[in-house]
Amino acid sequence: MQTDVLKKVPVREQDAKVRATNFEEVCLGYDKEEAMCEATRCINCKNAQCIKGCPVAINIPGFIEKVKEGDIAAAYQIISEASALPAVCGRVCPQESQCEGKCIRGIKGEPVSIGKLERFVADWARENGVKPEGAVEKKNKKVAVIGSGPAGLTCAGDLAKMGYEVTIFEALHEPGGVLVYGIPEFRLPKQDVVAKEIENVKSLGVKIETNVVVGKSVTIDELMEEEGFDAVFIGSGAGLPKFMGIPGEQALGVFSANEYLTRSNLMKSFDENANTPIMRGKKVAVVGGGNVAMDAARTALRLGAEVHIVYRRSEEELPARVEEVHHAKEEGIIFNLLTNPTEILADENGWVSGIKCVRMELGEPDASGRRRPVVIEGSEFLMEVDTVIMSLGTSPNPLISSTTKGLEVNKYKCIVAEEDFGATTKKGVYAGGDAVTGAATVILAMGAGKAAARGIDEYLRNS
Amino acid sequence: MYRILKAEELAANIYLMDVEAPRVAHSCQPGQFVIVRMDEAGERIPLTICDYDREKGTITIVFQVVGAATEMMRHLKTGDSFHDFVGPLGCPSEFVHEEEASLKNKRILFVAGGLGTAPVYPQVKWLHERGIDADVIVGAKTKDLLIMEEEMKAVAGNLYVTTDDGSYGRSGMVTKVIEDLIESEGKSYDVCVAIGPMIMMKFVCLTTKKYELPTIVSVNPIMVDGTGMCGACRLTVDGEVKFACVDGPEFDGHKVDFDQAMKRQQMYKTKEGRDYLKAKEGDTHHGGCGNC
Numbered sequence: 001m002q003t004d005v006l007k008k009v010p011v012r013e014q015d016a017k018v019r020a021t022n023f024e025e026v027c028l029g030y031d032k033e034e035a036m037c038e039a040t041r042c043i044n045c046k047n048a049q050c051i052k053g054c055p056v057a058i059n060i061p062g063f064i065e066k067v068k069e070g071d072i073a074a075a076y077q078i079i080s081e082a083s084a085l086p087a088v089c090g091r092v093c094p095q096e097s098q099c100e101g102k103c104i105r106g107i108k109g110e111p112v113s114i115g116k117l118e119r120f121v122a123d124w125a126r127e128n129g130v131k132p133e134g135a136v137e138k139k140n141k142k143v144a145v146i147g148s149g150p151a152g153l154t155c156a157g158d159l160a161k162m163g164y165e166v167t168i169f170e171a172l173h174e175p176g177g178v179l180v181y182g183i184p185e186f187r188l189p190k191q192d193v194v195a196k197e198i199e200n201v202k203s204l205g206v207k208i209e210t211n212v213v214v215g216k217s218v219t220i221d222e223l224m225e226e227e228g229f230d231a232v233f234i235g236s237g238a239g240l241p242k243f244m245g246i247p248g249e250q251a252l253g254v255f256s257a258n259e260y261l262t263r264s265n266l267m268k269s270f271d272e273n274a275n276t277p278i279m280r281g282k283k284v285a286v287v288g289g290g291n292v293a294m295d296a297a298r299t300a301l302r303l304g305a306e307v308h309i310v311y312r313r314s315e316e317e318l319p320a321r322v323e324e325v326h327h328a329k330e331e332g333i334i335f336n337l338l339t340n341p342t343e344i345l346a347d348e349n350g351w352v353s354g355i356k357c358v359r360m361e362l363g364e365p366d367a368s369g370r371r372r373p374v375v376i377e378g379s380e381f382l383m384e385v386d387t388v389i390m391s392l393g394t395s396p397n398p399l400i401s402s403t404t405k406g407l408e409v410n411k412y413k414c415i416v417a418e419e420d421f422g423a424t425t426k427k428g429v430y431a432g433g434d435a436v437t438g439a440a441t442v443i444l445a446m447g448a449g450k451a452a453a454r455g456i457d458e459y460l461r462n463s
Numbered sequence: 464m465y466r467i468l469k470a471e472e473l474a475a476n477i478y479l480m481d482v483e484a485p486r487v488a489h490s491c492q493p494g495q496f497v498i499v500r501m502d503e504a505g506e507r508i509p510l511t512i513c514d515y516d517r518e519k520g521t522i523t524i525v526f527q528v529v530g531a532a533t534e535m536m537r538h539l540k541t542g543d544s545f546h547d548f549v550g551p552l553g554c555p556s557e558f559v560h561e562e563e564a565s566l567k568n569k570r571i572l573f574v575a576g577g578l579g580t581a582p583v584y585p586q587v588k589w590l591h592e593r594g595i596d597a598d599v600i601v602g603a604k605t606k607d608l609l610i611m612e613e614e615m616k617a618v619a620g621n622l623y624v625t626t627d628d629g630s631y632g633r634s635g636m637v638t639k640v641i642e643d644l645i646e647s648e649g650k651s652y653d654v655c656v657a658i659g660p661m662i663m664m665k666f667v668c669l670t671t672k673k674y675e676l677p678t679i680v681s682v683n684p685i686m687v688d689g690t691g692m693c694g695a696c697r698l699t700v701d702g703e704v705k706f707a708c709v710d711g712p713e714f715d716g717h718k719v720d721f722d723q724a725m726k727r728q729q730m731y732k733t734k735e736g737r738d739y740l741k742a743k744e745g746d747t748h749h750g751g752c753g754n755c
Contacts, residue, residue, distance in 0.1 A: 173547040
């Protein structure tokens with residue numbers, strides 16, 4: 001295979017027109033030949049910057065070296081030392097701002113396609129039945145992990161590898177957290193990828209108990225005092241969806257992105273055979289510009305709608321990954337930028353009939369450093385839609401913080417946890433992921449889960 | 464899996480089941496609810512907790528057949544299992560946190576409509592176990608749809624049964640009984656708890672408002688996860704958006720926007736579903752029951 005050393009080996013994707021009508025995965029990934037070819041682009045830097053860019057510090061040049069040699073099983077074990085979910089991360093990490101953002105190759109030309117290589121290695125391991133290596137000796141201590149999303153799975157996997165007895169408590173009926181209810185099938189296949197990664201974590205000895213809402217079914221104090229857990233990790237995720245607070249938001253046909261995506265992803269309502277209904281709108285407005293907004297928009301598109309992203313700033317400020325925006329555009333999502341809804345209108349039966357919007361322009365930078373959008377006077381206009389999906393982020397869920405004595409929250413109601421090892425204000429209780437930071441990314445949550453596993457290990461050794 | 468230890472039909476289309484769910488039974492309180500799923504492809508269905516046995520580790524649920532999912536559920540028998548059974552969800556009734564001494568001085572009126580009798584029962588029972596007798600009005604459309612009369616009689620101070628068609632007990636709507644008790648039977652109350660179809664709760668609140676009687680209602684909107692994540696169960700209370708699953712399900716009834724809440728319940732109702740109900744309930748079905 002010949003290649004331009006300045007460019008990534010291109011990755012095969014489903015054609016945009018075809019994939020806009022199905023829920024199959026968009027990106028098809030590398031095959032072994034492509035992966036080995038891409039791996040040769042890595043110059044194996046001594047002081048590898050990519051590792052510093054990775055929140056879980058995977059030995060990136062190390063695993064790529066093994067791919068280069070064609071020893072994929074060895075590459076997988078190197079990744080597994082640091083990451084419990086490589087097939088997930090290879091798909092959903094924002095590599096452009098992390099490992100690949102730091103790659104020396106990127107200075108002149110394109111960085112090494114680290115994400116696609118990680119994905120290839122993880123997929124190969126799964127297809128060839130290679131599992132991560134478990135603990136050598138057991139430690140006689142029990143840890144409870146709350147939430148089976150990226151933070152919880154990572155923390156549980158790491159602790160199990162250290163020899164601890166770990167039980168994950170999951171509130172929903174299926175483990176995976178945001179990987180299952182939030183990220184759509186076409187970006188992250190549930191059965192083939194997520195379920196298999198969870199199987200790998202279980203194969204390390206981790207138990208998962210579903211249908212347990214910690215804070216309701218059982219409290220953290222009860223877990224520690226009555227059920228004998230020596231330490232607890234809270235990775236309960238982000239929480240309650242935000243709404244704009246504009247008139248008409250309770251009209252029929254207005255959904256939070258969380259609801260819309262949960263129906264489609266967790267409850268599989270995109271599938272005609274599933275029992276949970278989802279509204280199949282004809283013209284949908286998705287308000288917001290993050291990754292969740294892109295996921296909701298691309299889901300609505302696949303359910304047959306004309307879809308508009310309505311975002312109050314300009315393209316440059318879109319918080320979504322460039323790749324997601326690019327894919328969305330390819331598939332035919334229409335971007336109404338510098339546009340902000342002011343009211344949702346409903347017909348005589350209470351169903352959404354349109355949204356009133358104003359046009360915006362960018363003014364001076366605000367606290368976030370982004371230019372503040374300012375309303376253009378007299379720019380009001382009407383957009384006819386039958387469905388509105390609000391994708392404005394979330395605010396923390398009070399279920400755990402309000403039922404756990406001695407667990408402090410900050411002014412945003414996020415759990416206070418010390419940065420290096422995730423220790424909270426309650427002895428033996430650690431936390432990480434969105435429950436601490438507010439909505440962020442899968443890999444940051446994994447980084448926090450990893451740090452907390454080290455913190456918990458340290459704590460249990462000394463107690 | 465969550466095994467069903469008992470399944471029986473209480474009245475036409477109304478079923479009771481005892482289900483093994485030790486974690487839920489260990490921690491549930493009056494006012495809370497559960498979510499169940501029948502099988503892999505099943506919907507998450509929020510249901511009322513009607514009773515619990517902490518020692519046996521069981522929860523009693525009562526449900527009415529209102530659509531495809533509950534139609535399937537009614538065929539479950541003793542020995543069958545639910546695939547998922549999660550809870551307790553929502554906040555316990557406010558009185559659970561009140562000082563017993565101050566509760567003892569309160570005159571409490573419960574108003575239960577139809578299936579609402581089931582969630583009212585554990586509240587009245589909880590009070591009864593603490594030596595507090597509350598008055599209870601139970602309303603049903605007709606005698607055959609009345610449920611749990613004996614159980615309720617055993618824990619209520621006074622029980623007033625009424626049927627819309629006068630086929631049993633008093634005659635007329637629950638609102639009429641409230642008026643009769645307060646205006647002609649010399650009763651007075653400090654607080655009212657009303658649980659039933661949205662339309663009933665709305666009219667109970669309009670009635671109690673006249674007497675400035677504080678009224679708590681328990682809402683049952685559309686829900687997906689039941690833990691605060693999806694926001695489907697939102698409603699407006701006193702001008703603010705609240706989530707029934709984490710802020711409720713009980714709210715100050717005089718502040719709930721019932722008309723909006725009733726509209727939102729129709730979100731996924733199909734023409735087929737409405738036709739099904741009409742066929743089942745015939746002319747007595749006028750809409751607004753919260754199930755149609």
